[in-house]
Amino acid sequence: MSAALVSGLEAAGYEVSAANSAEEGFFLVHTLRPDLLLLDLTLPQRNGLDVLRQIRKEGIDLRVLILTSHNTVEDRVEGLRTGADDYLGKPFSFTELTARIDALLRRFLMSLPSQxxxxxxxxxxxxxxxxxxxxxxxxxxxxxxxxxxxxxxxxxxxxxxxxxxxxxxxxxxxxxxxxxxxxxxxxxxxxxxxxxxxxxxxxxxxxxxxxxxxxxx
Amino acid sequence: MSAALVSGLEAAGYEVSAANSAEEGFFLVHTLRPDLLLLDLTLPQRNGLDVLRQIRKEGIDLRVLILTSHNTVEDRVEGLRTGADDYLGKPFSFTELTARIDALLRRFLMSLPSQxxxxxxxxxxxxxxxxxxxxxxxxxxxxxxxxxxxxxxxxxxxxxxxxxxxxxxxxxxxxxxxxxxxxxxxxxxxxxxxxxxxxxxxxxxxxxxxxxxxxxx
DNA sequence: ACGCAGATGTAAGGAAAATGTAAGCCAATG
DNA sequence: CATTGGCTTACATTTTCCTTACATCTGCGT
Missing domain, CATH: 1.10.10.10 (Winged helix-like DNA-binding domain superfamily/Winged helix DNA-binding domain)
Incomplete structure (x- = not known):
């Protein structure tokens, strides 16, 4: 799944790095300072929302798009309330994913010229x-x-x-x-x-x- | 909140009038013809963006600085798209507010060459x-x-x-x-x-x- | 054209603020 | 309790700005 996403997104022109654990994810977020994070809530050990909470607590300026199979309304609300910028439930169409990514990045760039x-x-x-x-x-x-x-x-x-x-x-x-x-x-x-x-x-x-x-x- | 802002801005040398409702705001905008409007989006009854829309519809030449706690990127984009000149999310620093006000007024005053x-x-x-x-x-x-x-x-x-x-x-x-x-x-x-x-x-x-x-x- | 006076440009020196350097001390760590 | 890294203080150096005196330029009246 992860490998398929990476190759697909890279083919679409994005610069992508994948992490296979929460720890690796944290490391990459801190070192690479990406514009956007695709966060899968069904992580091996740690709860994905905890990851998000910690990122927000550290005050890192980062768009977060949650990606999950828990597609209930409760999960949606909780995810957004925790600090996610958007939410996409599996299964999803690749086109919808890139559309949402583009939307988030566009907004991100618009808010950039801050004095x-x-x-x-x-x-x-x-x-x-x-x-x-x-x-x-x-x-x-x-x-x-x-x-x-x-x-x-x-x-x-x-x-x-x-x-x-x-x-x-x-x-x-x-x-x-x-x-x-x-x-x-x-x-x-x-x-x-x-x-x-x-x-x-x-x-x-x-x-x-x-x-x-x-x-x- | 409103009272604190008024006294703070008056102390900083601005001429300020406050309105406590959308209706009063409209009245003041029409009678006083201010240079700039600080618009709080979280108004009692009416949506602040509607106020802005109407002002723009009437073609009144007026700088508008939106002030709100809805500090998400979506709100930012929508506010600016509706016709606001600038946007500031709560909580904000008073210094930043005056800096932005000055920037807007400067642009405004620059446009009409005075003797x-x-x-x-x-x-x-x-x-x-x-x-x-x-x-x-x-x-x-x-x-x-x-x-x-x-x-x-x-x-x-x-x-x-x-x-x-x-x-x-x-x-x-x-x-x-x-x-x-x-x-x-x-x-x-x-x-x-x-x-x-x-x-x-x-x-x-x-x-x-x-x-x-x-x-x- | 000439010279004068006021305006403007140039150069050098000095004062004050900003920045860099060095040495000793203190607190955390193992 | 020794070692390391960080903090503090005092002092040296550098940079920036201001001042003064003088040179050059410009416009104007004769």
């Missing part, structure tokens, strides 16, 4: 290069803004020092003491973004890097 | 090429006036040195020492526009450029 990025009460205006929290303007320097924006664009994902060195500092190699530069700049950014507020958005992931997100339960 | 531009107590007459502050005429040279006018046309927005070089000095490239020319001219303009007064309208945004605006909190 703003928002994480909790933090709002970033990429056009005027200003940021504010709690309706209060933040006074950031050029590099501080670049750093915050990069973290915001990767919100919910841990960004490594390597990524920061490459994408924010544009350093090809990392044998320079760029490591400490990042730490210092991060501290300066925190002083302005997090220190004056109750909820801390800028968290450290020891051994990996940093992440910008709303604190979880 | 006068005012920023605070500064008033510029584009026709006679004169400017005054606090009812006192400013004695500006040709280039000083061009510079001030350009900043005024982009008030509230940061203008870069690149923009100034291109649009005020009409220099195609910027490898000339135009950079310093801008600085010097800016200093001369400041001496006349800002130095004799208490509130400074001409601010520099380090690393980006300059901005003409009333000082904020």
């Amino acid at each position: 703003f990025v928002t994480i909790g009460d933090l709002s970033i205006d990429t056009k005027s290069r200003t940021a504010s929290r709690n309706s209060g303007q933040l006074d950031l320097t050029a590099r501080e803004f670049d750093l915050l924006l990069y973290l915001a664009e990767n919100r919910g994902r841990t960004v490594s020092r390597e990524m920061l060195a490459k994408d924010v500092w544009h350093e090809n190699s990392r044998f320079t003491p760029i490591n400490n530069v990042i730490d210092v700049q991060m501290a300066r950014l925190r002083k302005k973004v997090d220190d004056p507020f109750e909820v801390k958005l800028l968290q450290t992931v020891r051994g990996l890097g940093f992440i910008l997100r709303e604190p979880q339960s | 006068f531009v005012t920023i605070g107590d500064l008033s510029i007459d584009t026709k006679s090429r004169t400017a005054s502050r606090n009812s006192g005429q400013l004695d500006l040279t040709a280039r000083e006036f061009d510079l001030l006018l350009y900043l005024a046309e982009n008030r509230g927005r940061t203008v870069s040195r690149e923009m100034l070089a291109k649009d005020v000095w009409h220099e195609n490239s910027r490898f000339t020492p135009i950079n310093n020319v801008i600085d010097v001219q800016m200093a001369r303009l400041r001496k006349k526009v800002d130095d004799p007064f208490e509130v400074k309208l001409l601010q520099t945004v380090r690393g980006l450029g300059f901005i003409l605006r009333e000082p904020q909190s």
Whole structure:
């Protein structure tokens, strides 16, 4: 089933990756950052809806089309309420599937040209290069803004020092003491973004890097 | 919610009137002829989109910013297709709201070329090429006036040195020492526009450029 | 055409802000 | 309790902006 779908969709011009378990799926979602996820609810071990719940909890921006044989109204409602964007019950026609995929991707692309990025009460205006929290303007320097924006664009994902060195500092190699530069700049950014507020958005992931997100339960 | 918005927006310097029903809203739109309508889709009786449809049907020239908790992609697309100019889902940051309002009003105001531009107590007459502050005429040279006018046309927005070089000095490239020319001219303009007064309208945004605006909190 | 005055452009130096560097400390981990 | 990674502080360097003085240009009256 999975193999047939992949070859069919690839023939139709989509770029497809398949996962055969919930764990592999999670890994791919995090690394590839796909535009859309076809989620089969009848997974081997884990409940498909749990997968969806976790994805939504992490705040990943991802269209999800649920694919299942449980085609009752209850399942439909529960799936959509959990955060799915569309629902398709088996058996389905391949044409209908591609039509729905196209519809979802079209909407996805329409909502893209957003000038703003928002994480909790933090709002970033990429056009005027200003940021504010709690309706209060933040006074950031050029590099501080670049750093915050990069973290915001990767919100919910841990960004490594390597990524920061490459994408924010544009350093090809990392044998320079760029490591400490990042730490210092991060501290300066925190002083302005997090220190004056109750909820801390800028968290450290020891051994990996940093992440910008709303604190979880 | 409505009351909080009104007081917040009035504090931010907008002239605001609130309606608590679709009918009252129609009445106000017809009598006050506002520049912009903040439309909450979750109205008591009538569907907010119907209101929008009717306004568009009557051909009233009015920016409409939809405000709603239905923040799904479908609603977004439908709202924009019905004729809204912008869309903001709850919960939203107040800063983002004002930024979007400003963007819409700017587009609106840009479309009708006016003879006068005012920023605070500064008033510029584009026709006679004169400017005054606090009812006192400013004695500006040709280039000083061009510079001030350009900043005024982009008030509230940061203008870069690149923009100034291109649009005020009409220099195609910027490898000339135009950079310093801008600085010097800016200093001369400041001496006349800002130095004799208490509130400074001409601010520099380090690393980006300059901005003409009333000082904020 | 000439010279004057105001306007504009150029260059150099200095001040302040931003950014980078280094060293020591602290906290987590095994 | 040692090791590693991260944080903090103080200081050095770089960048950006402002200022000043002077050079050149332009328009205008004679």
